Amino acid sequence: MKLSQDISPIVPRCGGYPHRLIRTCVLLLMVGTHLALARSAGETLSLTIASPDTVIRESNLVLLVTMTNRTTQPMTVIKSNPGCDFSAEVHDADGKSVPLTNAGAELSRCGNRLMPGRWIRVTLKPGESTDETYPIDLYYGLTRPGAYTVQLSREFPSQPNHVVRSNEVLLKLAE
Amino acid sequence: MNISYDIAYRNSGTQTMGPLPNAFCFTITLAGLLLPSFLPNRVPNIDSKPIVPVVTIRQIHEVFQGAAGEFEIKIDAEGRFSPITLRIANDVGTGRASFEDGSTEKLMTESGNVQVRGITSSDLPGALTLTAWLDGAQQPAATAFFDVIAPAPEPRIYFEGIDVTGSRQSVIVGQQIQLTVVLHPSLMIEKQEWSIGKQGDYTGGFLHTPFQGGPQPVVREGSTTIFYWVTPGDDRVVTYRLRLPNGVSAKASVTFDIDGPSSTQVDVDAEKVAIDAAPGNSSVLGLTGAGISFNARYFLPEGVAKNFIWVQVIQSDAITVNSGGVRLHCVPKTQPIASFGAGLDTTYPYDTHNPTLDNPRIQLASDIQEYSRRFHARMFLLWSSGLSNSIPVPLGFVDWSFSGDVVLKDAKSNSWLLKSGRGGPDNSIEPFTRAPIYPFWTSLVPYTEVLTCN
Numbered sequence: 001m002k003l004s005q006d007i008s009p010i011v012p013r014c015g016g017y018p019h020r021l022i023r024t025c026v027l028l029l030m031v032g033t034h035l036a037l038a039r040s041a042g043e044t045l046s047l048t049i050a051s052p053d054t055v056i057r058e059s060n061l062v063l064l065v066t067m068t069n070r071t072t073q074p075m076t077v078i079k080s081n082p083g084c085d086f087s088a089e090v091h092d093a094d095g096k097s098v099p100l101t102n103a104g105a106e107l108s109r110c111g112n113r114l115m116p117g118r119w120i121r122v123t124l125k126p127g128e129s130t131d132e133t134y135p136i137d138l139y140y141g142l143t144r145p146g147a148y149t150v151q152l153s154r155e156f157p158s159q160p161n162h163v164v165r166s167n168e169v170l171l172k173l174a175e
Numbered sequence: 176m177n178i179s180y181d182i183a184y185r186n187s188g189t190q191t192m193g194p195l196p197n198a199f200c201f202t203i204t205l206a207g208l209l210l211p212s213f214l215p216n217r218v219p220n221i222d223s224k225p226i227v228p229v230v231t232i233r234q235i236h237e238v239f240q241g242a243a244g245e246f247e248i249k250i251d252a253e254g255r256f257s258p259i260t261l262r263i264a265n266d267v268g269t270g271r272a273s274f275e276d277g278s279t280e281k282l283m284t285e286s287g288n289v290q291v292r293g294i295t296s297s298d299l300p301g302a303l304t305l306t307a308w309l310d311g312a313q314q315p316a317a318t319a320f321f322d323v324i325a326p327a328p329e330p331r332i333y334f335e336g337i338d339v340t341g342s343r344q345s346v347i348v349g350q351q352i353q354l355t356v357v358l359h360p361s362l363m364i365e366k367q368e369w370s371i372g373k374q375g376d377y378t379g380g381f382l383h384t385p386f387q388g389g390p391q392p393v394v395r396e397g398s399t400t401i402f403y404w405v406t407p408g409d410d411r412v413v414t415y416r417l418r419l420p421n422g423v424s425a426k427a428s429v430t431f432d433i434d435g436p437s438s439t440q441v442d443v444d445a446e447k448v449a450i451d452a453a454p455g456n457s458s459v460l461g462l463t464g465a466g467i468s469f470n471a472r473y474f475l476p477e478g479v480a481k482n483f484i485w486v487q488v489i490q491s492d493a494i495t496v497n498s499g500g501v502r503l504h505c506v507p508k509t510q511p512i513a514s515f516g517a518g519l520d521t522t523y524p525y526d527t528h529n530p531t532l533d534n535p536r537i538q539l540a541s542d543i544q545e546y547s548r549r550f551h552a553r554m555f556l557l558w559s560s561g562l563s564n565s566i567p568v569p570l571g572f573v574d575w576s577f578s579g580d581v582v583l584k585d586a587k588s589n590s591w592l593l594k595s596g597r598g599g600p601d602n603s604i605e606p607f608t609r610a611p612i613y614p615f616w617t618s619l620v621p622y623t624e625v626l627t628c629n
Contacts, residue, residue, distance in 0.1 A: 081521050081621055106510065107621045115507060117622020118521035119534040121465045135522065138385055
């Protein structure tokens, strides 16, 4: 028998009042990359992704996502399963969408979670950041060599229609 | 045991040389080592020209370091001929040899045996040559390749390309230690192995995929070993030992002083078990507030970066539900399927921040009348030097658990009554166990989607 039920892993509140979640996700690559911050003026949420200058040789690539509170209010973020917290759009060099691997698809079925498992509640003051890892190879099994563009997004339960998107990062993967 | 192999033939350029006959193959024997080699360059004797002798060189006795070996020089000629010049040379490698008088050149006017004294043992086979030269020739008339054999094997340990035999090395925990011994390739070795010290002070690696993880064994046989110190400490001696088929043995050692985090402590705070309201008129059983917190501290050597690698392994997670009078025993789905819902909690690492948190929350569905959850986990703390090729090392762990029993009060409002509940470290006085034990798992508990019930 299977039990399933919706559960909201993120409950952002500030002093009891729901507020707009505004945050920045900065996607870093763990392989000695540098950040190139770029924010769009006027946006309450900025997303900046830096791509590496060099070719990536790691076999299990993990992306580092930095989330920054760009609002003027404290913000609560829950880190649970990265495959549930984030969605990724991955395209190959021909622009074709790269599907999730079987394991990745299995690990990303998050719609009916009764238990979020890992549950790290972080309260960010305005301007504060916290980072999180996203094991992209676990979900997409990117073949080497190859070049891929990756964009991450995250939905916030308090505003289900508000999806925060990162800009695209180009991954050049060596064999 | 004998080794036979063909060698490159140095052609004089004036003759046509075919493949070497079998008689011209090297034979190297270990211990009592006989390494005869003779390569005659047969020069045709043309009547109209001066007499050109045929010279052959054959090694009779091996050349040992500090002792003399012997070569037989045969000069086959009819009539008078100019003296033959013998020369000892070394193209590459460490091997050095000379004639008995210390020179590397000697004149031969007739056949006979010559003594060659070994000065420095060879590290490359056949790198030393004894050549015979006719007067005015551009190429040798005969060449013998030979080695200077060390009287007993003298293994040398190399670490990062440097000979560290007998020295003391300062390293840090988790740093890759690759030790290599370079021996003469012709040396026949019966057994060679490394002794590294007390089990648990080192590891062969740390595997961490989502579906399996744990320490790896060290390969201690062979001329190279790779390992990582897990615990700090001084005067750790690593010894390489070899044994030859004739019973001769030799060893070499290097001493390590290992630095790393010390006096590690993790403070654990746990909130009470409670039923919390969640969006959508639902209720959640869990710990109040942010849940259980793990706050680590330790001392580090100067100039070393502080970091925290948390890894949580679920020991068991059992949920019992009463649905319409039917009692179901459930566990979270694991990949691959594991008993008691055990495995790596969600992802590796669990977190890299300090303190880290957890809260084993479970959403309460109003079509269920009773929930009971028993959750046991071990939170590991690891540290990484950040050096290239290094691995994280374990500092210790906290065993903790959560239990809660709730019954449905009102299905319409989805309100619940907490019958009992407890959350926190298993040992409230000393929650942290300082131990160099790596987390180990053979399945992943992703906590996605469904429970598996029976």
